[in-house]
Amino acid sequence: DTEVTQTPKHLVMGMTNKKSLKCEQHMGHRAMYWYKQKAKKPPELMFVYSYEKLSINESVPSRFSPECPNSSLLNLHLHALQPEDSALYLCASSLRDRGSTEAFFGQGTRLTVV
Amino acid sequence: QKEVEQDPGPLSVPEGAIVSLNCTYSNSAFQYFMWYRQYSRKGPELLMYTYSSGNKEDGRFTAQVDKSSKYISLFIRDSQPSDSATYLCAMKGYGQNFVFGPGTRLSVLP
Numbered sequence: 001d002t003e004v005t006q007t008p009k010h011l012v013m014g015m016t017n018k019k020s021l022k023c024e025q026h027m028g029h030r031a032m033y034w035y036k037q038k039a040k041k042p043p044e045l046m047f048v049y050s051y052e053k054l055s056i057n058e059s060v061p062s063r064f065s066p067e068c069p070n071s072s073l074l075n076l077h078l079h080a081l082q083p084e085d086s087a088l089y090l091c092a093s094s095l096r097d098r099g100s101t102e103a104f105f106g107q108g109t110r111l112t113v114v
Numbered sequence: 115q116k117e118v119e120q121d122p123g124p125l126s127v128p129e130g131a132i133v134s135l136n137c138t139y140s141n142s143a144f145q146y147f148m149w150y151r152q153y154s155r156k157g158p159e160l161l162m163y164t165y166s167s168g169n170k171e172d173g174r175f176t177a178q179v180d181k182s183s184k185y186i187s188l189f190i191r192d193s194q195p196s197d198s199a200t201y202l203c204a205m206k207g208y209g210q211n212f213v214f215g216p217g218t219r220l221s222v223l224p
Contacts, residue, residue, distance in 0.1 A: 002160070033212075042202055042214035043158070056211065090157050098209045102148050105157040 002027065006091050006106035014114055015081060021109045023074040023091030029104075031097035032074040034066060035090040037108070043090055049074060050097045081113045117141055120203055120215030129224050133190040135201050137215045140184065143207035147179050149188045150202040152217070158202055162188065193222045 004025045013019050023032065031050050035043035048056035049068040057066075063085075065077040074091055088108045095101040120137045127133055135149075145166055150158035162177040164170050164186075170177045176189040186205070190197055203215040 004157075006157075040217075042216050045211055048211070088155070088157075102146070102160055102163040103204070103212055104160055105150070107157040108155075110155065 002104050004091055004093055004104050004106035006089075006109050008109055009107065010110045010112075012112045012114060013078065013081065015083070017081075018077070018079045020078065021076040021089055021091075021111075023076075023106055024072055025093045025104070026072055027093065027095075027104070028071075029093035029095050030071060031094045031101070032068060033092040033094075033103065034064075034074070034076050035092060035105075037088045037090055043105075047076075048097055055097060078111075081111075083113050086112045117213050118203065118205065118215040121218055122216055123219040124221055125218060126221045126223060127193055129193060129195060129222055131193050131222070133188075133193050133197070133220060133222075135188040135190075135203075135218050135220070137186050137203035137205075138184055139186075139205060139213075141205075141207065141213070142181075142184070143210065144181075144205040144213075145208060146206050147177070147186050148204040148212075149175075149177055150204060151197075152200045152202060154199075161201075195222050195224050197222050 034046040037043045047066045052068045067075040090108045091106045092103045094103040118139045147164045149162040152158040167181045174191045178187040200217040202217045
């Protein structure tokens with residue numbers, strides 16, 4: 001099983017709303033990632049969690065707040081977003097963040113901020 | 115110079131053709147190389163993973179890595195309309211983040 005599950009698949013939120021994106025994997029992977037992808041662009045790294053600890057934050061605005069409750073779950077809390085934050089948000093996981101390991105992606109959450 | 119270069123296409127081929135997709139890179143520390151297929155509005159799907167130089171074959175797909183030239187390729191044999199997608203190369207070195215190419219849009223015409 002190489003599945004990374006993301007919910008919800010689609011989300012429309014106002015600029016004053018608070019919402020959360022969820023990601024789950026049961027492959028025993030200890031590195032989990034959030035990426036943002038705009039149309040016709042490659043994924044851009046936002047956050048990396050390694051062994052449930054935040055190891056990389058790519059200068060992401062504080063209106064995005066990641067959380068890793070356990071080794072299988074990853075959340076992205078959203079608050080006071082802007083219309084330009086509309087994008088496909090992808091979760092990925094890999095066995096570990098260092099060394100020989102490929103990353104598996106979820107199907108993404110398509111976020112629209114109105 | 116970008117760290118990973120990839121022709122964005124679009125690349126249009128007739129059904130049954132052999133497709134060649136390529137990426138070049140500048141970071142000699144990259145050791146792990148991946149190809150992803152991404153359908154419109156979906157997440158990237160891992161197709162091939164290769165460590166260091168060499169070839170790897172899986173069904174209709176062959177991945178090649180030439181570290182001396184800093185060049186990787188994905189070949190698709192007997193291409194099908196269902197292969198129409200964006201193909202992303204990705205690579206990383208030990209202790210480094212994944213770096214993606216911009217992707218090549220492929221259309222296989224029936």
